[in-house]
Amino acid sequence: MPSGLSSGNYNETRYNLAVAGERAVDVLILGGGPAGSTAGTLLAAAGLETVILEGERFPRFHVGESLLPHTLPLLDRLGVHEAVRALPHTRRKDGASFVSHDGSRHVVYWFEDAFAPVIPHAYQVRRDEFDAALLANARAKGADVLEGWHAGAPRWEGKRLVGLVVREPGGGERVIRCRAFLDASGQSSFLASRMGWRFPYPMHRKVAAVSHFKGVWLPPEREAGNITIVLADGGWFWLIPFADDTVSVGAVLDVEKWRASGGTPESLFSAAVQATPEVARRLEHAERLIPFSAVQNFSYRVMQIGGDGYCLIGDAAGFLDPIFSTGVFISTTTAASAAQDIIESLMRHGRVDASDLGPTISLTRSLHRLFFSFIRAYYDRHFLAFFFSPTDASRLTAAIVSLLAADVVRPGRWKKTIRFRALQGLARVQQVGARLGRPIVEPLAAGPTSGS
Ligand SMILES: Cc1cc2nc3c(=O)[nH]c(=O)nc-3n(C[C@H](O)[C@H](O)[C@H](O)COP(=O)(O)OP(=O)(O)OC[C@H]3O[C@@H](n4cnc5c(N)ncnc54)[C@H](O)[C@@H]3O)c2cc1C
Structure with missing residues (x-):
């Protein structure tokens, strides 16, 4: 019995989880990115037996390095804000700068100019460090984090999801049963891909090529910490500076450009730089630090994001475009909401039904609607x-x-x-x-x- 849930009728109505040879937990979370670790932290802190299953071993590279101010209160709530601020590459970000392809137009939006109450800054973070800090925090709060473990197949009893077949690092298979399953598997969107719920946006087919550089030209004074977005023909570039003045530079372009450029991340990136004088100028003395990586097919929606025993959070529930750096905010916000729904419904009736997840489902839909129309x-x-x-x-x-x-x-x-x-x-x-x-x-x- 989880200590945080000792009241209510949790015990009386819990259906039988225990099956010989299978592990039974309260909540099983697939994915240890920002969504999975946020939910895992809050659920474990509430006293629920929580397992986070993560295929990789952290730290691992990930795109998505620019945070938004209204993510910070949640970092406070998770108890990880100071740790994030203290990471070696974390840099304060006071605003977002937008520049035309040739540098002739330039606008800076400062967070201090928002409607009150203002949160005047956010951070640029290296995601290997940031995700590892959040996952370590989840572990410290009591979540059982299994790195190097992969999800195999979902287990259903009727239309209720009751667990996963999982593959251990050594290759063996076992079943983990759960009262609630959170799919925080990011772009691979584990459940939606298997169930046929994931659909690409046909009018928004983009590809991104990214690397880290040193020697990139940065604007003076406090604008140096901003994310800069530079318009390009068929897309745009991001430039995200870290504390040591190394910079993440990524090109997000129509997928047709990918084919036309030769089909490697490097050829795509180089062709786009040549066609974008402002980026060529900023990268004139730059030296690449890590190999290029590419992310494709990242724009999709998911028709079903919750049901009896399960909910999809973060990128697993849909993603459109990273132009406004909304990904980590949506992921952590929907994760926190799902954790709350699960805590309350397990307290109330010892199980999680689709209707219990209503607040998270409508929050996710409304965030997607708003940000997607902005994008x-x-x-x-x-x-x-x-x-x-x-x-x-x-x-x-x-x-x-x-x-x-x-x-x-x-x-x-x-x-x-x-x-x-x-x-x-x-x-x-x-x-x-x-x-x-x-x-x-x-x-x-x-x-x-x-x-x-
Ligand atoms: C090009 C690009 C640029 C972006 N830039 C920004 C930005 O500047 N700011 C921002 O906020 N967001 C940005 N984003 C979005 C951001 O990266 C995501 O929204 C965020 O990482 C989502 O977090 P998550 O926890 O949902 O998924 P993830 O961070 O992707 O974590 C999912 C985890 O699940 C694990 N996993 C998946 N499948 C399995 C499996 N079968 N078994 C075991 N483990 C599994 C993966 O290993 C991974 O660690 C960008 C996205 C793209 C595509």
Whole structure:
């Protein structure tokens, strides 16, 4: 009996988990990335017997190094904020900078300009260090972390998921049964891929090529810590600086560019750099530190994200595009919500039904809807013209900054979304104006959509 759940009717209604030779736990989590370790920390701290199954051994490389301010309160709640701040490569980030492909347009959004209450900074983190710190924290809080273990197949009893067949590091198979299963398997989206619930976005087929460099030109003063997004034909670059001035540089491009460039991450990256004068300038004296890696097919939605005994959290529940660095925020936020739903439902009736996961499912859907429409707007060059011409009128800039900071869960979200919708409306007026030769703001010479 978990110590944190000693009240309620947990004992009376628990269905029989114990099967000879099989391990039975309260919660089984697949994946030790930010989603899995967040949920694992909170569940174990609540006294539930929690296993995190992770195929890799940490630290391991991962893309996704720029955090958003409104992730920080959750890091506090997990008790890992100080550890993250103290990691060797963690760098303070006060805002996000956006630059046109030739450097002629440049806008900086500072987090301090958001609607109150302001969280004025976030961090750039090296994900090998960050993910390892979060997973170590989950272990310290009592989760049983099994590294080098792989998920085989889900176990169903009717439509209830009751466990997984897992492969041990030595190759042997065994079954781990659970009251609740959290799929935090990231882009591989373990359950959705097996069940046919995962669908790519046909209009948004991107590929990313990434490496780390030293000797990259950085802007002066406090802008040096910002993430910089540079527009490119058919996509965009990120430049994310770490504490030692090494920089993660990634190109996110239409998948057609991948084929046209020769099909290796290096050829894709080099062709894009040559076509983007601002990035070529910043990388002129740069030296690559690690091999290129590529991430493909990362834009997909998942039709079913929760059911009896299971919930999908983080990237496993869907992903569109990393332009606004929303991935870790969504992953940790949905993970914390799922942990709460599970704790409450095990207290209430000793099992987790689909209806118990309603809050997490609707939170996930609403975060996807909001951020995905923000991301889509970014790929609309008429919206982008406003994005590059910030104005204080009607606090439009504060609304954009609040979205960029991920201040989207607290009450008062309408203040930002209504202004964002107004900007989308203005983008349509700009489109008509541009067609008539009278745009409202100066149009951009090139946008992130091929040929735009
Ligand atoms: C190109 C690109 C750039 C990005 N940039 C940013 C950014 O700047 N900021 C940001 O916040 N987000 C960014 N993201 C998104 C971010 O990387 C993800 O949202 C985040 O890592 C999701 O966390 P997660 O815990 O859901 O999954 P992951 O971090 O991917 O963790 C999943 C874990 O599950 C394990 N696993 C998977 N399958 C199995 C299995 N069968 N058995 C055992 N273990 C398994 C994996 O080994 C992995 O460790 C970016 C994404 C992309 C594609």
